[in-house]
Amino acid sequence: MSVFLENEYEGTAGIDCEMIAGQVVEAAVDYVTCPFECEVNLMLVGNNEIHRINLEQRGIDRPTDVLSFPMVEYEKPGCFDGLEEDPAAFHPDSGELMLGDIVISMDKAKEQAEAYGHSLEREYAFLIAHSMLHLFGYDHMEDEERAVMEEKQEEILQFVHYTRD
DSSP: OEEEEEEOOSSOOOSOHHHHHHHHHHHHHHHTTOOSOEEEEEEEEOHHHHHHHHHHHHOOOSOOSEEEEEOOOOSSTTOOTTGGGOGGGBOTTTOOEEEEEEEEEHHHHHHHHHHHTSOHHHHHHHHHHHHHHHHTTOOOSSHHHHHHHHHHHHHHHHHTTOOOO
């Protein structure tokens, strides 16, 4: 498993972003029983940069906490059947399944950790778990989908001990 972390955040995170990302990504991959070694790209930015990306990619003119850009299309969320037949889904050198990109605003993560009364580590881990589910094809546009994602996020976070406690 490869997690490529690009820290473009101009402030100080104050947490071990690389270690937490590795833990949560691995837990998420195990949680969905992905049969492949995987690759994830993670970029840490501030509110200005995520605002720019959100406007450019989604047409939404405001900063957000996290953006997910899946590189794999699934027949149904978390179903890896048939992917081995798509060589474009795998990195040509490493052979890893290229799940996609995650962009996190550390400014928003800090704001939300304070607003929700939990640690920055927990908020950061939550944003990664949430995004990993998007990279596995899950969404939360409908209430039923939202409930499924929320349950899965919490189970992943409990496994790596980033709970609200």
